[in-house]
Amino acid sequence: MSTQTQIDQLKEAAARQAVALAQDGMVLGLGTGSTAAFAVAALGERVQAGLKIVGVPTSERTAQQARSLGIPLATLEEQPRLDLTIDGADEVEVESLALVKGLGGALLREKIVAAASTRLVIVVDAGKLVDRLGSRSPLPVEVVPFGWRTTQTRLQNMGLRPTLRLGTDGQAYLSDGGHYILDCATGPIADPAGLEIALATTIGVVESGLFIGMASQVIVARPEGIQTLQAGGEHP
Numbered sequence: 593m594s595t596q597t598q599i600d601q602l603k604e605a606a607a608r609q610a611v612a613l614a615q616d617g618m619v620l621g622l623g624t625g626s627t628a629a630f631a632v633a634a635l636g637e638r639v640q641a642g643l644k645i646v647g648v649p650t651s652e653r654t655a656q657q658a659r660s661l662g663i664p665l666a667t668l669e670e671q672p673r674l675d676l677t678i679d680g681a682d683e684v685e686v687e688s689l690a691l692v693k694g695l696g697g698a699l700l701r702e703k704i705v706a707a708a709s710t711r712l713v714i715v716v717d718a719g720k721l722v723d724r725l726g727s728r729s730p731l732p733v734e735v736v737p738f739g740w741r742t743t744q745t746r747l748q749n750m751g752l753r754p755t756l757r758l759g760t761d762g763q764a765y766l767s768d769g770g771h772y773i774l775d776c777a778t779g780p781i782a783d784p785a786g787l788e789i790a791l792a793t794t795i796g797v798v799e800s801g802l803f804i805g806m807a808s809q810v811i812v813a814r815p816e817g818i819q820t821l822q823a824g825g826e827h828p
């Protein structure tokens with residue numbers, strides 16, 4: 593079996609554990625990415641078996657998958673409070689459960705949905721765990737297309753190394769919101785909360801992939817078993 597197949601099996605098992613938290617009557621945020629897709633698939637099975645929930649998708653991609661599985665969907669306007677969101681992440685800082693998200697391109701909608709959720713449960717494989725955010729992944733920053741090079745220069749002046757994300761067609765990648773993404777090499781980030789505030793007040797920036805103080809629980813797929821990290825300490 594290839595390593596990738598093994599990682600996928602572990603991610604699927606961890607995603608199923610997250611989906612086991614869903615209960616009748618809940619409004620659920622549906623994340624985006626390959627791990628979140630395993631969770632949506634498992635949720636689809638539970639809905640087909642009779643679970644009564646409503647999902648709020650974080651991307652057009654996830655909405656399409658959920659619809660194909662018969663998961664009832666709502667907008668945030670229809671369901672402004674969510675009980676639980678299940679999503680993936682690109683990096684998890686072990687001590688704080690701060691996250692980098694957005695390599696899948698859905699960071700803005702993911703952050704809006706996460707902020708409306710009572711609980712945000714993140715599912716990752718162990719390779720995503722880091723001591724400091726920025727150690728293994730670039731930090732995606734969603735920006736307005738108009739004047740994006742001036743925004744890029746502002747980010748460079750903050751010490752980041754931003755590169756415009758391209759789509760498979762070689763053109764600038766467009767998020768569901770019609771924005772560009774600048775993937776910023778940062779190196780280990782000493783003060784993620786400070787950087788998030790600095791980015792939020794940078795002209796041209798729509799949102800950053802820093803999710804600080806949002807995750808309530810991280811379910812980690814490890815070859816030796818599934819581990820749950822809770823905000824405030826590991827779960828037995």
Ligand SMILES: O=C(CO)[C@H](O)[C@H](O)COP(=O)(O)O
Pocket residue numbers: 623624625626627628679680681682692693694695696697698699702
């Ligand atoms: O933030 C995301 C999408 O915007 C994804 O959750 C993140 O990129 C992880 O994706 P994957 O599970 O495919 O590794």
